[in-house]
Amino acid sequence: MATTDRQAATLALAHALSAAERGLPVFPLSATKLPALRSPHRDEHPPVLCRGACGLPGHGVHDATTDPAAVRALFAAAPRATGYGIACGRQPHRLIGIDLDIDTTHGNDSVAALRQLALQHLFTIPPTVTVLTPSGGRHLWLTGPPGASVPNSAGRLAPGIDVRGAGGYLVGPGSVTTHGRYRLAPGTAHLAPAPCPRGLLRLLTTAPRPRRSTAGPAPSGRQARQGQGLVQFVRAAHEGQRNTRLFWAACRAYEHGFGDDLADALTEAAVATGLTEPEARATIASAARLTTRRPNP
Structure with a gap:
């Protein structure tokens, strides 16, 4: 060696x-x-x-x-x-990792997305251990209360925000990878992982509830063509953009009224790019929730 x-x-x-x-x-x-x-x-x-x-x-x-x-x-x-x-998720800290990815290609700002979630759900991210990744992202370390099990998720909260909970792991500061070194953010080395805010913990532990399909007319020919285009858009995703593309495509499908009809095809396309089915379903459910809260005018 x-x-x-x-x-x-x-x-x-x-x-x-x-x-x-x-x-x-x-x-x-x-x-x-x-x-x-x-x-x-x-x-x-x-x-x-x-x-x-x-x-x-x-x-x-x-x-x-x-x-x-x-x-x-x-x-x-x-x-x-x-x-x-x-x-993550193990005693004594019951660590929860909030992974904020950076995707300048598609203009996604995961830090701003987390800030928006904090405003909407009335919580504040406390000063805590923060690890800078070689790609320019960051990992926030939080701790969970006894009895709370936080699942792993990718893009469920918002595009570019992944969560590491029970059964998951974070790359530790000082580790060297093919893309560079993970290091502690300045000013956080002396900190201990802070308790996860209650508002954020509710978001992390509440299972998403997918929208139920309602009986209605079959998608039109135009919708079918749009749907096929969205599926192909997801299939063409490369590593680092899979969740972003899936979330965008699912939002467009729900905005045009055929999200539930296209959910299985989008899931299959996302799995073909390397996502797991639970990750894909969670991302689609997140898109459904977002478009339900903010319908088109």
């Missing part, structure tokens, strides 16, 4: 141990931000659903631990790790 690789691995372990000392469960990541250890069940058929019960490493976020000896063992088994993940 090259000297630079060894240095990156050594620094990653040091940062991970420091995080573990603060009660944050950690595990090694590769430069692609994925778990650095391969699954011990990768060659088993049929596939085995195991979350670490077998006792072997290689279960991603389920390997996360605060025990220094266990952290060292994980990194020893993953000598090419260049970063570390922090498991």
Whole structure:
């Protein structure tokens, strides 16, 4: 292994141990931000659903631990790790990550979107740990109350805002990826993760309620052509724009009165680009809620 690789691995372990000392469960990541250890069940058929019960490493976020000896063992088994993940939703902090992406290509401002949500739902984001990402985005660290389970979501609150909750993880500050280094924002290194505001917590824990389809006339030929165009628009999305394109297309479909009819086709198109079906459904439901609140004049 090259000297630079060894240095990156050594620094990653040091940062991970420091995080573990603060009660944050950690595990090694590769430069692609994925778990650095391969699954011990990768060659088993049929596939085995195991979350670490077998006792072997290689279960991603389920390997996360605060025990220094266990952290060292994980990194020893993953000598090419260049970063570390922090498991969300786990004791004692019950970490919630608000991932604010930057998409200058489509003019999406996730910071402004979060500010608008705060105004609408009467909450304020308190000073808290903030991690700057290589792409120009930021991760806000918040803590959840006992008994609250925050699900992972992508674009559910607004385009460009992803949420990391139970079963998810954040890339820890000091990690090095193929796109650069994650680092603490100036002025936040001394802070502890702040409690999640109640108004925001309600948004994060309330399941979206998709609109019910109502009986009505079949879509016209013009609507069918528009719908096909929107589906193709979603299918052409590249990584980094999948949620944005899906949300935009779903909003246009609901604004023109055939959103429910097109929801399945949009979901299928989004899944084909790499989103999961729950993520796609959540984004479409968010578009439905937005257009319901703000109908066309």
